[in-house]
Amino acid sequence: MPHTPFQTLPQVSSDFFRFLLITFFYIIPINCLFKMSQYDSISVERRWQKMWKEEEIYRFDPDSDKPAYSIDNPPRYTSGSLHLGHATGYSLIDFAARYKRMKGYNVFFPLCFDVNGTPIEVKVEKKHNITKLDLPREEYRKLCSEYANGFIDEMTHHFEILGESMDPSIYYQTDAPYYRRITQMSFVELFNRGLVYKGDFPVNWCPRCMTALADAEVDHKDNTTKLNFVKFAIAGSDSHVMIATTRPELICTCKVVAVHPDDKEKQHLVGKDLITPVYGRRIKVIADPKVDPGYGTGNVMICTIGDKDDLEWVMKYHLEMEKGIDETGKMTEIAGKYAGMPVKEAREAIIRDLKETGALVRQEEVPQQVSVCWRCSMPVEYLQVPQWFLKTIELKEQVLGKADEIKWYPEFMKIRLQDWINSLEWDWVLSRQRIFATPIPVWECDGCGEAVCATEEQCYVDPTSDTPPVDKCRKCGGKLIGCTDVFDTWMDSSGSSLYNTFWKRDEDLHKKFFPMSMRPQSHDIIRTWAFYSILRSGQIKQSRPWDDIMIHGFIMAPDGTPMHSSVGNVIDPIPILENYGADALRYFAASCSLGTDHAFREQDVTRGKKLSNKIFNIGQFVGRFFDGKPVAAGELRESDRWIISRYSQTVKAATGYLDVYQFDRALKEVEGFIWHDLADNYIEMVKARSDPAVRYTLYNVFLGSIKMMAPFMPHVTEDVYQEHFAAFEGAKSIHISDWPAPIFVDEEAIGIGNSITEITSAIRAWKSEKKMPLNAELSKVEIIGEGAPALEKGAPDIIETSKIKELIFLKKAELKEEVTAIKPIHSKLGPAFKGQAKSIVLALSALSPKDALKMMTKDGLELEVDGEKITLAQEFWETQKRLTLDGKAVETIQLGNTLIVVEI
Ligand SMILES: [Zn+2]
Ligand SMILES: [Zn+2]
Numbered sequence: 001m002p003h004t005p006f007q008t009l010p011q012v013s014s015d016f017f018r019f020l021l022i023t024f025f026y027i028i029p030i031n032c033l034f035k036m037s038q039y040d041s042i043s044v045e046r047r048w049q050k051m052w053k054e055e056e057i058y059r060f061d062p063d064s065d066k067p068a069y070s071i072d073n074p075p076r077y078t079s080g081s082l083h084l085g086h087a088t089g090y091s092l093i094d095f096a097a098r099y100k101r102m103k104g105y106n107v108f109f110p111l112c113f114d115v116n117g118t119p120i121e122v123k124v125e126k127k128h129n130i131t132k133l134d135l136p137r138e139e140y141r142k143l144c145s146e147y148a149n150g151f152i153d154e155m156t157h158h159f160e161i162l163g164e165s166m167d168p169s170i171y172y173q174t175d176a177p178y179y180r181r182i183t184q185m186s187f188v189e190l191f192n193r194g195l196v197y198k199g200d201f202p203v204n205w206c207p208r209c210m211t212a213l214a215d216a217e218v219d220h221k222d223n224t225t226k227l228n229f230v231k232f233a234i235a236g237s238d239s240h241v242m243i244a245t246t247r248p249e250l251i252c253t254c255k256v257v258a259v260h261p262d263d264k265e266k267q268h269l270v271g272k273d274l275i276t277p278v279y280g281r282r283i284k285v286i287a288d289p290k291v292d293p294g295y296g297t298g299n300v301m302i303c304t305i306g307d308k309d310d311l312e313w314v315m316k317y318h319l320e321m322e323k324g325i326d327e328t329g330k331m332t333e334i335a336g337k338y339a340g341m342p343v344k345e346a347r348e349a350i351i352r353d354l355k356e357t358g359a360l361v362r363q364e365e366v367p368q369q370v371s372v373c374w375r376c377s378m379p380v381e382y383l384q385v386p387q388w389f390l391k392t393i394e395l396k397e398q399v400l401g402k403a404d405e406i407k408w409y410p411e412f413m414k415i416r417l418q419d420w421i422n423s424l425e426w427d428w429v430l431s432r433q434r435i436f437a438t439p440i441p442v443w444e445c446d447g448c449g450e451a452v453c454a455t456e457e458q459c460y461v462d463p464t465s466d467t468p469p470v471d472k473c474r475k476c477g478g479k480l481i482g483c484t485d486v487f488d489t490w491m492d493s494s495g496s497s498l499y500n501t502f503w504k505r506d507e508d509l510h511k512k513f514f515p516m517s518m519r520p521q522s523h524d525i526i527r528t529w530a531f532y533s534i535l536r537s538g539q540i541k542q543s544r545p546w547d548d549i550m551i552h553g554f555i556m557a558p559d560g561t562p563m564h565s566s567v568g569n570v571i572d573p574i575p576i577l578e579n580y581g582a583d584a585l586r587y588f589a590a591s592c593s594l595g596t597d598h599a600f601r602e603q604d605v606t607r608g609k610k611l612s613n614k615i616f617n618i619g620q621f622v623g624r625f626f627d628g629k630p631v632a633a634g635e636l637r638e639s640d641r642w643i644i645s646r647y648s649q650t651v652k653a654a655t656g657y658l659d660v661y662q663f664d665r666a667l668k669e670v671e672g673f674i675w676h677d678l679a680d681n682y683i684e685m686v687k688a689r690s691d692p693a694v695r696y697t698l699y700n701v702f703l704g705s706i707k708m709m710a711p712f713m714p715h716v717t718e719d720v721y722q723e724h725f726a727a728f729e730g731a732k733s734i735h736i737s738d739w740p741a742p743i744f745v746d747e748e749a750i751g752i753g754n755s756i757t758e759i760t761s762a763i764r765a766w767k768s769e770k771k772m773p774l775n776a777e778l779s780k781v782e783i784i785g786e787g788a789p790a791l792e793k794g795a796p797d798i799i800e801t802s803k804i805k806e807l808i809f810l811k812k813a814e815l816k817e818e819v820t821a822i823k824p825i826h827s828k829l830g831p832a833f834k835g836q837a838k839s840i841v842l843a844l845s846a847l848s849p850k851d852a853l854k855m856m857t858k859d860g861l862e863l864e865v866d867g868e869k870i871t872l873a874q875e876f877w878e879t880q881k882r883l884t885l886d887g888k889a890v891e892t893i894q895l896g897n898t899l900i901v902v903e904i
Helices: 011-027 030-036 041-054 084-102 118-128 137-149 152-161 177-192 248-253 264-269 308-316 333-338 343-356 393-405 413-423 489-493 496-500 507-513 523-541 573-580 582-590 602-625 638-659 663-686 692-709 714-724 747-769 788-802 826-846 849-854
Strands: 068-070 106-108 110-114 167-173 196-206 211-213 218-234 240-245 254-259 273-275 282-287 300-303 360-373 381-390 407-409 442-445 451-453 480-482 516-522 546-552 778-784 804-810 815-824 861-865 868-872 877-885 888-895 898-903
Touching (some): 041 152, 041 582, 041 714, 068 084, 068 507, 084 106, 084 582, 177 489, 177 496, 177 523, 218 248, 218 343, 248 254, 248 300, 248 343, 300 308, 333 343, 343 360, 393 413, 393 523, 407 413, 413 523, 496 523, 523 546, 573 582, 573 602, 582 602, 582 663, 602 692, 638 663, 638 747, 638 788, 747 778, 778 788, 788 804, 815 849, 826 861, 826 868
Parallel strands (some): 110 167, 254 282, 407 546, 778 804
Antiparallel strands (some): 068 516, 196 211, 218 240, 218 273, 218 360, 254 300, 273 282, 877 888, 888 898
C-alpha cells in the first residue's frame, strides 16, 4: 500500500536531505533529475487496482444522505474481446463517475453485462453447427448462456486494468431472472394498460435468424441486380404491357399493375385486365400517384409481399394478403412449381422459364439497395407474421417532449433522435422468434386466440414451461398455450433505468433515485437504446429516465476509416494497456471530444505516458518540500501569488468543463497548468527556496493539480497522493477525497508573474545560447520599459532564479552604440587591390576606432596607404560595434516592450 512516507523519517535527516537536495539542484537542472526516477506504470497500476477493489473504494451506499449521481451504464455486450471503442467509451463514463465522486456525490456506477440475444445465438449456432430448431429450447438456452457467461470474468478483468471505477456491489447481467423479471413486470403493466397488442402486420423478417426485426435492426447495402423486362398479355387482345421487375419470383402474388395518373400514353390501360405470365391470373391495371413513371417501363407490378412500397399499396387497395415466401425464406405453395425453393433459386428458375416462353424480353443491370439483417446480413423479407407490438406511433409527441426535458451532451445529438422519431411509421415489434432472451409472459387460447398475461407476482416466468395464472380461457374455456416468442433485446436494455433505481424492488429507494442522473452511450444507438428507454420511461413513469445524456463517437483507425476485422485494421487495446499503462490510454480517451468520431492517435498515448511520468517526478521533487501539512503560508512572494492565482483559474475552468462533460477541454487546462506554469516555471523558480510560503504554495497547488488529474489518470495520481498527501489529508484514496476549490485570483499577481516567468525564461535561453551554465552568476541586469518599475515586486524571484547580483528596474535608459574595431573584408580586398591589399589591411588594423570615425565620409574611409591617399569604399570593410550602458558593455534581450540589459 502506501510507500514509506518520507515524512516519517526523523526530523534531522529530513532536513539534512532537503539541504542536500537543494545543493544538488543548484548544480543539476531539475529535468535531469526527473529523468533519474523511473515510473513503472504497470506495477503501480496493478497495486492500486488491487487496493481499490479490496477496500471497496467505489461502493455505492443506497442509504447515504449525500446527493446521488447515478449512471445508467451501458451493460457491456458479452462478446469477449475489448476493442478500442469500448476502452474509450467506458473511460469517458469513468471520468464523469470519478469527478462526481470527488464532488461529494454518492455515485451509482454499476458493473453490468448484457447477456442476451441473437448475436450470441448466431455465434453458438456457428460454433456447434446447429440451428435453433435442432435442440430443445432449454438445451439451446443453456449453450448460449454458457457461451456468453464464459466471457464475463475476462471482461471484468478488462474493466479493472482500464482503471474503471464500476461498483461490483450493484452488479447485474441482463439474462439473470432478477433482471428478466423487471422486463416482464413492465410488460405486464403495459399489457394491462392496453399499450400492447398482437397484430397480423407485415414485419421485417430475417429468414436466417427466423425472427422479426425492428426497423432499427435493418441495415441497407448497395448492390447491383438484374432488372427483368417481362411481357404481361392484355386480356382479349394480342398486345401486351411490359413490366420491369427485379423480383420475378413474386409474380405468383402479383395483384395489380399500377401506372402514374399523369402518364398520358398509359391512360388507355387503366381498368384493363392483364394476364400474368407462368400463372395465367387476371389482374387489373390501376392509376396511382406513387408510381415513378421514370423507373423501368413506368408500369409497376404490385405484389402482396415484396418491399415496403408494395405493402403500402396492399394496405391502400385492401388487396388480399398472399404469402409467397415463408419464414425460412422459401417459396410457398402459391409459387406453384417453385414451391420449396429458396428465394434466389426460385428467381433463377422463373427467369429460365420466362426466357423459354419468350415472355422475358431483356435484362438490364441496375443498382439496388437491399435491406439486410444487421446481425447476419441476410436480405430481409417483408412478411405477414403475427407479432406482439408496443404502441409507439401514437406516443411520438410524448417521447419528443421527454427528449426536450433531457440535457443532451452535445446538444446537436438530439436532432438524431428527433429525426428518427419523425420518420417512424410502425409500432415497435416487441416479439422475436428466438430463444436466448426474455420470454414474453403470455399464454394464448388455442380456441379463440384470447391472450392471458402473467400476473406481476408470477414474474419471472417462462410460459413455455410454467403454468398460466388461470387454467383455461376465460372467453371460451379453451386450452391456454404458452407463448414461445421472446422480447426484442432492446426491451430488456431499455428498462435499465427502472432496474437501476430499484423499481418494483424497493419503492422508497426508487423514489429517491428515479430519474437517474445520466445516460452515457454511443451515437449509433440513439434510435434504439435512447429512444426505447425514453419511450418506456414515459409509458411507465410519465417521466424522463435521466436528467442528462452524454453521447460519444466511434474510434476509427489512424487513417480515419472504420476499423473492421475484414479490413485487418483493428487495433487491440490490450497490448497498448500493457505497454503504456491505462493512464496513458485514458489520456487518449480524454482527448476525444463528445459526439464526434476520432481516429486513434498513438502519439496521444505516448503523450499520456510522458505526462504520467512527469506527474510522478514532480511528486518526487515536490513531496520533499513538506514534512507535514503546511498550515500557515507566511508571507507569499509574487511568484507564489502568481501560481496560486493561475491554479485557482485552472480549478475554475476545469470544474466548469467537467460539469458539462467537456473532458477534452478540462484535461487541456489541467495539463497545460501542470507542464508549463507549475513544472517549467514555478518549480524552476523555487528550487532554491524552503520558506513556509513556498511549502504552503507547492503543497496546495500540487495537491489540487493531481486531484484535477485524478479522474483522467487515476493510477499515477493515487500513487503520488498516497506517497505525499494521504497521511495529511486522511482520505483512504484520492478518488474519494474532496475536489479542489480555487484559493484566490489576484489579477495583478498574474500580470507580474507572467512577466517574471517570461524574463527568467528569456535569460535562461540567453545563457544557454551563450553556452553559459544555467547557474552562472550575472553581475548586473537592468529591466527597462514603461512597465518595468511595476515588476519590482518580483525582484527576489528573478534574482534567485536567474542568479543576478544586482537587478534594476527602469522606465528608460540611454544605451550607446560604440565602434570597437574596423575589420577588413579579405575576400573583396584581394581581388580588387591585388598586391596593394596587404598594405590596406595593415593600414586598417593600425586605425583606432576613434580615428576611424573621423576619417569616414559618405564615400568611404579615407586612408593613407603606402604614402598614397585613397578612399576605401564601404564594401571592403565593416565596423564592429558594442552596446554600452553608463560606459559598460552590455548585451540586450528584447521581450515585447521590455528590454533586458545584461552587463558583460
Ligand atoms: Zn439475420
Ligand atoms: Zn378462448
